[in-house]
Amino acid sequence: MTAKTITIDPVTRLEGHGKIEIFLNDHGDVEDAFWQVSELRGFERFCLGRPAEEMTRIAPNICGICPSAHHMAASKALDDLYDVEPTPTAILIRQLEFNAFYIEDHYIHFFFLAAPDFVAGPDADPAERNILGVIHKLGKDIGARIIDVRRKNREIIKLVFSKAPHPEGGLPGGVSRGITSEERKWIKEIADDSVAFAQFAMDMFKDLVLHNPKNLDLMLNDAYRLKTCYMSLVDENDKVSFYDGMVKVIDPDGAEILRFAPRDYIEHIGEWVELWTYIKMCHLKKIGWKGLVEGQGTSLYRVAPLARLNVASGMATPLAQKEYEQMFETLGGKPAHHTLAMHWARLICALQAAEHNQMIASDPLLTSKDIRNMNLHLKHIGVGCVEAPRGTLFHHYETDDRGLLTKVNLIVATQNNAAPISLSIKKAAKEFIRQGDIREGLLNRIEMALRAYDPCLSCATHALPGQMPMMVNIRNTDGQVIHTLGRT
Amino acid sequence: MAEKPKIAIYGLGACAGCDQAIIDLNEVMLQVADAVDIVLWPLAMDFKYSRIQAMQDGEIALSILSGSVRNADHQKMAELLRKKSKIVLAMGACACFGGVSGLANFCGKEDIFNWVYRNAPTVINPTGCFPQPETDLNGYKLTLPEFFEHVFTLDQVIDVDYYLPGCPPPPELIGNAIVATLAGDLPPKGSALAPRKALCDTCPRNLRKPNRMEIRSFRRIHEVEADPDECFLAAGIICLGPATRSGCGETCIRINVPCRGCFGPVPGVMESAPKFLSTLSSLLVVERDDEIKEAIDSIDDPVGYLYRFSQPSSILGQKIAKKGLEN
Amino acid sequence: MEAYNPKVVCFSCNFGWGYLNNEETLGATILNWIPVACSGKIDTHHILKAFKAGADGVLILGCPEGHCHFQDGNYQTRKKVCLIQKVLGAFGIEPERLDMEMAIDPEGKKIPQLIARMKNDLAKLGPVKRI
Ligand code: SF4
Ligand code: SF4
Numbered sequence: 002m003t004a005k006t007i008t009i010d011p012v013t014r015l016e017g018h019g020k021i022e023i024f025l026n027d028h029g030d031v032e033d034a035f036w037q038v039s040e041l042r043g044f045e046r047f048c049l050g051r052p053a054e055e056m057t058r059i060a061p062n063i064c065g066i067c068p069s070a071h072h073m074a075a076s077k078a079l080d081d082l083y084d085v086e087p088t089p090t091a092i093l094i095r096q097l098e099f100n101a102f103y104i105e106d107h108y109i110h111f112f113f114l115a116a117p118d119f120v121a122g123p124d125a126d127p128a129e130r131n132i133l134g135v136i137h138k139l140g141k142d143i144g145a146r147i148i149d150v151r152r153k154n155r156e157i158i159k160l161v162f163s164k165a166p167h168p169e170g171g172l173p174g175g176v177s178r179g180i181t182s183e184e185r186k187w188i189k190e191i192a193d194d195s196v197a198f199a200q201f202a203m204d205m206f207k208d209l210v211l212h213n214p215k216n217l218d219l220m221l222n223d224a225y226r227l228k229t230c231y232m233s234l235v236d237e238n239d240k241v242s243f244y245d246g247m248v249k250v251i252d253p254d255g256a257e258i259l260r261f262a263p264r265d266y267i268e269h270i271g272e273w274v275e276l277w278t279y280i281k282m283c284h285l286k287k288i289g290w291k292g293l294v295e296g297q298g299t300s301l302y303r304v305a306p307l308a309r310l311n312v313a314s315g316m317a318t319p320l321a322q323k324e325y326e327q328m329f330e331t332l333g334g335k336p337a338h339h340t341l342a343m344h345w346a347r348l349i350c351a352l353q354a355a356e357h358n359q360m361i362a363s364d365p366l367l368t369s370k371d372i373r374n375m376n377l378h379l380k381h382i383g384v385g386c387v388e389a390p391r392g393t394l395f396h397h398y399e400t401d402d403r404g405l406l407t408k409v410n411l412i413v414a415t416q417n418n419a420a421p422i423s424l425s426i427k428k429a430a431k432e433f434i435r436q437g438d439i440r441e442g443l444l445n446r447i448e449m450a451l452r453a454y455d456p457c458l459s460c461a462t463h464a465l466p467g468q469m470p471m472m473v474n475i476r477n478t479d480g481q482v483i484h485t486l487g488r489t
Numbered sequence: 490m491a492e493k494p495k496i497a498i499y500g501l502g503a504c505a506g507c508d509q510a511i512i513d514l515n516e517v518m519l520q521v522a523d524a525v526d527i528v529l530w531p532l533a534m535d536f537k538y539s540r541i542q543a544m545q546d547g548e549i550a551l552s553i554l555s556g557s558v559r560n561a562d563h564q565k566m567a568e569l570l571r572k573k574s575k576i577v578l579a580m581g582a583c584a585c586f587g588g589v590s591g592l593a594n595f596c597g598k599e600d601i602f603n604w605v606y607r608n609a610p611t612v613i614n615p616t617g618c619f620p621q622p623e624t625d626l627n628g629y630k631l632t633l634p635e636f637f638e639h640v641f642t643l644d645q646v647i648d649v650d651y652y653l654p655g656c657p658p659p660p661e662l663i664g665n666a667i668v669a670t671l672a673g674d675l676p677p678k679g680s681a682l683a684p685r686k687a688l689c690d691t692c693p694r695n696l697r698k699p700n701r702m703e704i705r706s707f708r709r710i711h712e713v714e715a716d717p718d719e720c721f722l723a724a725g726i727i728c729l730g731p732a733t734r735s736g737c738g739e740t741c742i743r744i745n746v747p748c749r750g751c752f753g754p755v756p757g758v759m760e761s762a763p764k765f766l767s768t769l770s771s772l773l774v775v776e777r778d779d780e781i782k783e784a785i786d787s788i789d790d791p792v793g794y795l796y797r798f799s800q801p802s803s804i805l806g807q808k809i810a811k812k813g814l815e816n
Numbered sequence: 817m818e819a820y821n822p823k824v825v826c827f828s829c830n831f832g833w834g835y836l837n838n839e840e841t842l843g844a845t846i847l848n849w850i851p852v853a854c855s856g857k858i859d860t861h862h863i864l865k866a867f868k869a870g871a872d873g874v875l876i877l878g879c880p881e882g883h884c885h886f887q888d889g890n891y892q893t894r895k896k897v898c899l900i901q902k903v904l905g906a907f908g909i910e911p912e913r914l915d916m917e918m919a920i921d922p923e924g925k926k927i928p929q930l931i932a933r934m935k936n937d938l939a940k941l942g943p944v945k946r947i
Contacts, residue, residue, distance in 0.1 A: 595906055759861070760861070762860075762903075763859065763860035763861040763864055764860070764861075766860045766896070766899055766900065766903065767859060767860045767896060769899065770892065770895040770896040770898075770899045771892055771895070771896075773895050775895075778894075781894065781895050781898050782898060785895075785898050785899050785902060788899075788902070791899065791902055791903055792903055792906040795903065796906075804861060804864040804865055804868050805864055805867060805868055805904075805907040805909075806907065
């Protein structure tokens with residue numbers, strides 16, 4: 002029988018965005034735990050009737066954290082809808098922007114959200130566990146570098162797609178604006194800087210985690226391991242790919258079980274509906290819904306940085322490849338199920354993005370004026386897929402003869418991870434809460450399991466992700482709060 | 490030393506793009522963080538609800554609220570911050586006019602639920618169930634907040650002092666707004682802290698706008714290779730510039746896509762949609778009734794352009810929320 | 817159940833409609849009648865606000881083509897009306913609820929008749945099913 006309920010409500014009891022419920026038994030041990038997403042917006046419905054090409058302008062509003070991912074998935078869905086191949090220059094410009102987005106996005110997550118736990122430590126004073134605390138500890142110079150790399154990459158986004166928090170300008174068959182040779186020089190500098198920064202961040206991570214036994218222990222801790230399948234896009238060489246590719250899925254032992262074109266996603270991905278959360282739980286349709294279970298035979302898969310590295314046979318760029326090898330060596334081979342290693346994988350992905358942008362910046366085609374293929378043929382159905390920073394993202398549109406939307410279906414990145422996140426939290430809760438001991442640092446360790454996924458609730462709902470402040474209510478069976486814990 | 494002024498930054502039914510725009514202040518943000526005491530900003534730092542609740546009324550100098558109001562939780566938080574703050578700034582198109590997600594007011598909650606949980610092609614839902622406000626799961630009680638049938642703007646729920654439009658507002662305007670508020674250097678209550686001109690007046694393409702515009706039919710942006718210097722509207726491409734406030738920096742125009750109106754109406758106009766509608770019809774030069782019909786038929790989905798950011802604040806779409814949920 | 821009695825707001829141009837009649841006596845017999853200096857003076861937000869205020873239908877009476885006292889106010893409003901009709905549907909208001917008649921009626925005798933005709937049509941539609 003349940004004696005106590007702990008509610009970890011990330012944005013306080015009042016905020017409806019997402020929360021964690023932990024149920025204790027009479028001994029104060031964890032009986033069960035749930036991660037609930039408590040909002041929904043309905044983009045798929047209110048877009049109906051709108052001209053399909055407006056989706057590149059509407060979809061980014063789903064989320065201000067990963068708007069570029071929605072913008073790009075929408076652009077690619079339009080390519081497919083209008084049966085048009087973007088010009089080589091258009092593809093370069095899109096990839097340039099997408100990589101710039103990967104860089105700024107992955108670093109904001111790492112430095113704002115993840116690093117505080119590792120820099121200050123999970124038991125540190127919560128007041129120190131934020132970006133200002135990180136800058137305080139590491140020095141203002143490093144703070145300035147972090148701000149600088151984020152700003153510059155967001156300026157690339159602004160240059161080609163209007164504004165970073167809500168990009169615009171993707172069109173079927175191309176982009177709305179080209180790049181001049183002066184701009185190329187500037188882009189090249191930013192790409193070089195970004196590679197240097199990526200290496201610096203990588204070293205910093207290793208210092209913080211690999212060379213710090215406490216943090217290393219945490220990363221390798223069983224509480225943070227979850228054996229699931231993994232999904233990601235891979236390129237034609239089976240390497241990690243962000244902009245385009247085939248969807249590949251491996252089982253918990255690493256064997257390839259699926260490889261399909263994004264257009265066929267309906268055959269392979271199912272969304273299970275639960276009564277207690279607004280987010281739908283993705284799983285592999287052919288295996289079928291087996292509930293929240295891990296291990297061989299599970300139909301749950303994970304996406305996002307660690308999944309990308311687990312699924313692909315390597316990175317697409319040389320420096321990233323080296324880091325990839327070191328990571329799996331440290332983690333004991335592929336696939337790695339260590340949820341906290343997602344931070345590491347995230348930094349490796351950012352490095353690949355930066356290296357790739359160096360290559361793009363030197364590509365002679367980048368500054369060509371041939372930015373659009375106008376050879377459009379409406380075929381009434383289009384699917385666009387990108388590997389977003391938080392995982393594989395699908396946009397599926399259908400239209401009438403005028404290209405007005407009649408059907409929209411979206412599978413957003415965080416949704417793919419919904420069931421595994423719930424499982425990870427339960428696992429961590431069981432490990433860290435024993436005999437009613439619910440100290441703040443322990444609760445933070447549970448929250449770290451959630452944070453590793455960098456769940457972007459804005460996408461699935463519209464919550465603020467982030468260093469989620471916690472409020473913990475401990476209640477008796479009547480639902481009365483008998484004690485309140487929280488970060489001060 | 491005098492106490493630093495307290496600032497709260499909070500997103501209601503928001504996408505976090507407004508928070509990103511605040512982070513885009515970059516170094517300025519660090520200066521702001523030095524000069525003020527940020528008592529609440531969930532994206533970047535920890536806070537405790539009870540700390541806000543324990544504050545004196547009016548103790549917070551400025552609350553910057555983004556996002557629309559979609560459920561009781563949003564409303565409660567908005568009401569609490571209103572009580573505790575001297576000045577409330579509605580930041581972004583969602584808080585000011587409803588924003589893109591306000592388009593949801595054009596379709597019912599039931600329709601959304603049916604699609605999302607039953608009819609979407611990837612859904613697996615053998616029992617046809619919907620998420621419930623309250624679920625009993627093996628004796629555990631799990632609750633979800635229920636959402637309103639309607640999306641509200643911030644000023645339909647609480648009293649708002651100033652508005653900062655844009656989706657999201659550009660960092661320069663955010664910086665100016667914060668500085669102006671702290672210095673007490675503010676226009677009359679209810680003003681938007683943004684330029685007063687219409688976008689067309691600051692648009693670089695205005696130079697090439699013909700004196701008398703004549704539109705016979707409309708074209709969509711994907712159908713044409715838009716001339717990077719020509720006025721969109723003159724070319725028959727819908728551009729909300731004439732009815733929209735400037736201040737965005739013409740960022741969309743500069744990448745060769747037309748304006749969609751995220752800065753809301755020009756000063757003195759309650760809503761941009763009727764104004765734009767009047768402008769649009771006056772530019773049409775077609776004579777006979779059937780020609781008028783044909784030209785107007787060539788505008789696909791006018792509603793989606795006119796109300797892209799403003800359904801909840803529009804004459805026909807607006808509703809007033811019940812106040813005082815907190816008590 | 818109470819019988820449905822549709823409310824019609826009628827805007828009419830002073831120069832074409834009822835100018836020979838005394839505005840006050842005519843006005844006393846017609847509910848929600850708003851004479852204006854030119855149909856071109858009727859702006860979009862007037863029409864939308866009439867619906868907002870609870871009108872079941874809005875009728876606009878302008879001068880015939882080429883007869884506008886102010887160049888082409890009637891023609892401008894004609895176009896506006898067509899465009900507004902295309903927008904109303906999204907708010908649950910059928911396009912038929914907005915109508916424009918272009919003619920001359922110095923005595924204004926037809927005004928009540930036209931309103932009655934519109935009411936009749938509206939009665940078939942029933943009350944507005946607002947979103
Ligand atoms: S105004 Fe735009 S950026 Fe701000 S919360 Fe709304 S959708 Fe996001
Ligand atoms: S209509 Fe658009 S393109 Fe033309 S001047 Fe105005 S803002 Fe510029």
